[in-house]
Amino acid sequence: MRRKIGSPISMIRRGCCLVLLLILPVQAKMDLVTLPKRDGVQVTIYNSADLTLVRETRELTLQKGINRLQFSWANTLIDPTSLEMLPKAHADKLAIEDLTYPPRTQNLGIWTIKSQVSGKVPVEITYLTSGLDWRAFYMGTLSGDEKTMRLEGYVRVGNRSGEDYEDAQVRLIVGQVHLLDQIAELAQRQYPYGAPAGFGFRAKGDSDVRERKDEMNKVEEAEVSAVSGYMMLTDAAAAPKEIIKEGLSEYFLYTIEGKETIPNEWAKRLPSLGPFDVPVVNLYKYEEEQYGAGVVRFLSFTNDEAHKLGQTPIPDGMLRVFRTADEVGHLSYEGQSEFKYIPVNEKVELNLGGVENVVVTPTLMNFKTENFTFDSDRNVSGWDEVKTFKIEVKNTRPVAVKVEIQRNIPGVKWDLNPDGDCGLYEKVDLDTVKFTLELPPRSQKEFKYTVREYQGKRAE
Amino acid sequence: MKMTTWIRSGLLTVLGCAVGLGSAEARVKMVALPERAATVIRLDNPSATLIEEERVLTLQKGVNQVDFSWNGVSIDPDSIRLKVLNHPDQVTLLNVSYPPNEAALVWEISSAEPVEERVRISYLLANIDRLITYRFLANKPETQVDFKSYLVLRNFSGEDFGTSRVQLDYGEAFEQAIGHEETKQLLFLDAGKVPITKVWEFDANQLPWDPEKVEGNVGIPVSYQIENKEASGLGKNALWGGKVRVFQDDGHGSTIVLGEDSAALVPVGEKMKVNIGDSRDIKVVQRKMKEERINLRKNVNDQVVLYDTDEIIKTTLENFKDSPAVLTVIEYIPGQWDMVECNLKYEKKNSEKIEFQVALNPKEKKELMMHYQRRNLR
Numbered sequence: 001m002r003r004k005i006g007s008p009i010s011m012i013r014r015g016c017c018l019v020l021l022l023i024l025p026v027q028a029k030m031d032l033v034t035l036p037k038r039d040g041v042q043v044t045i046y047n048s049a050d051l052t053l054v055r056e057t058r059e060l061t062l063q064k065g066i067n068r069l070q071f072s073w074a075n076t077l078i079d080p081t082s083l084e085m086l087p088k089a090h091a092d093k094l095a096i097e098d099l100t101y102p103p104r105t106q107n108l109g110i111w112t113i114k115s116q117v118s119g120k121v122p123v124e125i126t127y128l129t130s131g132l133d134w135r136a137f138y139m140g141t142l143s144g145d146e147k148t149m150r151l152e153g154y155v156r157v158g159n160r161s162g163e164d165y166e167d168a169q170v171r172l173i174v175g176q177v178h179l180l181d182q183i184a185e186l187a188q189r190q191y192p193y194g195a196p197a198g199f200g201f202r203a204k205g206d207s208d209v210r211e212r213k214d215e216m217n218k219v220e221e222a223e224v225s226a227v228s229g230y231m232m233l234t235d236a237a238a239a240p241k242e243i244i245k246e247g248l249s250e251y252f253l254y255t256i257e258g259k260e261t262i263p264n265e266w267a268k269r270l271p272s273l274g275p276f277d278v279p280v281v282n283l284y285k286y287e288e289e290q291y292g293a294g295v296v297r298f299l300s301f302t303n304d305e306a307h308k309l310g311q312t313p314i315p316d317g318m319l320r321v322f323r324t325a326d327e328v329g330h331l332s333y334e335g336q337s338e339f340k341y342i343p344v345n346e347k348v349e350l351n352l353g354g355v356e357n358v359v360v361t362p363t364l365m366n367f368k369t370e371n372f373t374f375d376s377d378r379n380v381s382g383w384d385e386v387k388t389f390k391i392e393v394k395n396t397r398p399v400a401v402k403v404e405i406q407r408n409i410p411g412v413k414w415d416l417n418p419d420g421d422c423g424l425y426e427k428v429d430l431d432t433v434k435f436t437l438e439l440p441p442r443s444q445k446e447f448k449y450t451v452r453e454y455q456g457k458r459a460e
Numbered sequence: 461m462k463m464t465t466w467i468r469s470g471l472l473t474v475l476g477c478a479v480g481l482g483s484a485e486a487r488v489k490m491v492a493l494p495e496r497a498a499t500v501i502r503l504d505n506p507s508a509t510l511i512e513e514e515r516v517l518t519l520q521k522g523v524n525q526v527d528f529s530w531n532g533v534s535i536d537p538d539s540i541r542l543k544v545l546n547h548p549d550q551v552t553l554l555n556v557s558y559p560p561n562e563a564a565l566v567w568e569i570s571s572a573e574p575v576e577e578r579v580r581i582s583y584l585l586a587n588i589d590r591l592i593t594y595r596f597l598a599n600k601p602e603t604q605v606d607f608k609s610y611l612v613l614r615n616f617s618g619e620d621f622g623t624s625r626v627q628l629d630y631g632e633a634f635e636q637a638i639g640h641e642e643t644k645q646l647l648f649l650d651a652g653k654v655p656i657t658k659v660w661e662f663d664a665n666q667l668p669w670d671p672e673k674v675e676g677n678v679g680i681p682v683s684y685q686i687e688n689k690e691a692s693g694l695g696k697n698a699l700w701g702g703k704v705r706v707f708q709d710d711g712h713g714s715t716i717v718l719g720e721d722s723a724a725l726v727p728v729g730e731k732m733k734v735n736i737g738d739s740r741d742i743k744v745v746q747r748k749m750k751e752e753r754i755n756l757r758k759n760v761n762d763q764v765v766l767y768d769t770d771e772i773i774k775t776t777l778e779n780f781k782d783s784p785a786v787l788t789v790i791e792y793i794p795g796q797w798d799m800v801e802c803n804l805k806y807e808k809k810n811s812e813k814i815e816f817q818v819a820l821n822p823k824e825k826k827e828l829m830m831h832y833q834r835r836n837l838r
Contacts, residue, residue, distance in 0.1 A: 042714060044714075044716055044717070046717070048677075051717065053707075053715070053716065053717050055714060055715075081593070081645075082705070096647070097646070098636075098644050098646045099644070099645040099646075100642065100643070100644045100645075101642065101643040101644070101645075102639075102642060103639050103640055103641035103642045104641055126715070128717070171716075173716060173717075175737060175738075175740065176677060176679045176737050176738035176739075177717060177718070177719045177736075178681075178719040178720065178721060178735050178736055178737040178738070179719065179720055180703060180720050180721065180722055191616075191641070191643060192643055193591055193612050193614055193643050193645075194614075195587065195616040196586070196587045196588070196589045196614060196616055198534065198586050198587050199586075199587040199616040247781075248600070248708060248710055248716055249598070249602060249682075249708055249716075249718055249736070250679075250682050250718075250736075250737055250738070250740070250741065251718075251737075253710065253716060290673075313741065313780075316677060340676065340677045341677050341740045343740060343741045343780035343781075344780055344782075345780050345823060346743070346780055375762050375763075376760075376762055377761075381762070412751065412752065412753070413752065427749075428747070429747040429748060429749055430747075430749055430751055457762075459753075460753055460756050460764065
């Protein structure tokens with residue numbers, strides 16, 4: 001059954017809880033003073049690692065002297081070693097003395113705050129958590145002549161952290177972060193910083209982790225039905241939100257306009273890019289060693305202004321490509337490509353998979369050996385192998401295509417002579433050459449090349 | 461772990477008159493619990509923790525037996541020492557006995573007069589230690605970090621420590637209480653703003669030469685370098701090794717996580733290098749364009765017994781970022797070699813390793829061509 005969003009019951013049942021404790025010096029008794037509510041929350045979610053930075057603002061009521069603040073996070077995936085508190089006012093009059101993880105108590109930390117003021121003090125509490133994630137995916141629709149592709153990008157944000165994030169500012173990070181430990185593992189440790197190597201406790205072991213993973217899998221299964229209900233709820237609410245993008249260090253930060261509520265176990269899709277009509281090149285590649293005997297189709301474009309892009313890098317994700325099939329806008333599915341991160345100004349080639357409507361056929365037409373050398377025992381010590389290949393290229397499609405043919409030549413020393421209309425010929429590296437041809441709709445081309453490979457002493 | 465009250469309350473020092481030292485059951489113990497005072501937890505040695513505690517013993521004239529037991533606590537028995545503080549000329553430790561099947565010892569102490577004697581007991585205690593963590597907050601232009609280091613005290617020794625003096629390698633001792641199975645995190649060093657150098661590094665032996673042919677994203681590792689010297693606001697002591705988490709000010713009153721790394725101990729004058737992540741906006745593609753055998757030397761059978769190679773490597777370096785970057789390119793040429801031609805300046809780091817510092821402007825693409833010959837190959 002779908003839980004009502006923002007139900008106060010859910011917040012009590014699980015999630016983070018902050019309690020301010022007052023130590024009365026005589027009785028050494030701890031009294032509950034107040035339960036400060038979360039005033040605001042910001043989540044910064046990474047996609048290269050299971051990592052989210054959460055920043056909460058709360059208002060504490062402090063007494064002069066020593067205050068103890070208890071923060072608990074049962075049934076969440078918070079890394080306790082990442083907890084930090086920062087006063088947002090009276091910073092010079094407040095000292096965070098220590099953070100204690102009490103014995104035989106899990107998911108609980110107590111800050112000792114020495115205060116020279118009494119009254120309300122806003123603080124920021126930050127921590128890292130696991131269980132929130134996001135990924136990018138794309139849809140491309142090719143025009144009838146396949147010269148442009150309407151590109152639309154989306155992000156899908158999911159929450160399996162155990163915590164409801166209501167009215168949160170959601171930010172997404174694109175980039176490759178270096179982490180030493182999995183946040184999920186740190187969150188499930190029996191002791192926040194572990195224990196010395198010689199201590200013989202039974203750490204929360206594999207079985208516990210397995211149980212947790214099983215729970216997570218169940219959540220994933222349940223997610224499908226939950227999402228549809230939630231999307232219905234929000235569809236009528238407002239227009240699509242804008243995503244503000246900016247570069248920071250080696251990352252790109254996407255800030256989603258306004259506030260979002262992402263309850264635990266829910267996911268949300270938001271538009272992130274475009275739509276842009278991007279000029280594309282239909283590129284077909286043939287390289288036996290890389291792709292086998294067939295031709296592979298690529299869509300090529302550059303992430304720059306000339307291609308209506310170039311404002312920001314494009315995060316890695318899956319692109320599903322469709323084509324407008326008729327005048328009333330019916331679609332046909334062309335293929336899909338899982339692509340890598342595309343920096344600004346980089347040219348990309350998106351692999352849409354093998355095709356049969358563009359064909360490249362190399363045929364060995366002639367083979368001979370010559371220029372033999374002999375050693376002192378009259379054994380053969382060197383020779384040349386001369387091979388002539390015919391390359392036939394057929395474009396059976398009703399649109400113009402560009403075809404790249406790469407040939408790998410074994411051996412340390414060789415010469416190559418192209419013959420006929422081979423397009424642009426270039427040497428890629430010491431054993432690879434490339435021919436690039438443009439073919440009009442429904443056309444074919446043919447060229448030859450002869451390669452002389454020097455063997456044995458002839459290669460010296 | 462179940463613990464009785466007297467064990468949980470601490471190491472039990474029992475003062476009494478023992479009637480012989482036979483089996484454990486036969487030993488008569490008259491319990492008088494001298495209060496533990498002036499406890500010092502010394503964490504200056506990363507491999508072992510030394511505890512020093514002072515107690516006042518009520519000694520009778522003659523030979524006294526003092527029982528010291530540590531059930532449920534991992535003390536190295538050979539490390540236990542007793543030092544008489546008030547009347548060393550009158551009070552003498554005669555011998556130490558270990559009762560069978562007990563985590564305990566008995567000191568036999570001779571006293572010339574009845575006396576209240578303060579003694580210092582020291583021992584190595586297992587499963588109590590400290591970790592160091594770092595938290596850096598970089599400014600937006602990435603020129604400096606707010607440098608904070610935290611001390612994490614972990615006590616799994618089986619012993620609860622009331623307020624004790626905690627002494628590290630350097631700095632003033634401070635008072636802290638810590639119970640068994642308790643962990644405490646304290647701000648240890650706040651060095652303020654510390655300058656950093658941002659470094660991108662392509663190592664030809666570590667990274668793929670053609671990122672296009674690799675599944676998944678290939679990034680160039682990015683590090684911050686911090687010099688442990690006075691000019692950086694540091695340089696007073698070595699920086700202990702520990703986990704470093706790096707955040708960055710986003711310019712909107714918030715932060716992002718840049719990454720984390722494990723830092724080794726950094727002596728004064730040395731550099732701390734913290735890998736924060738990979739840059740996907742700097743791309744390096746490297747290709748071998750030529751490899752030919754030359755200068756062939758043959759034996760009487762016309763077989764090549766010695767040769768050189770003539771090799772060309774072309775490396776394309778591209779910065780897709782809006783900001784400049786200085787890329788360190790590390791190349792390896794094994795064995796004996798001579799550089800015939802190289803279009804960029806390099807520094808030879810060892811016999812087979814050379815390093816380039818290539819400054820790339822925003823959106824700039826550069827080409828590095830190395831033409832070298834490897835000598836006397838067989």
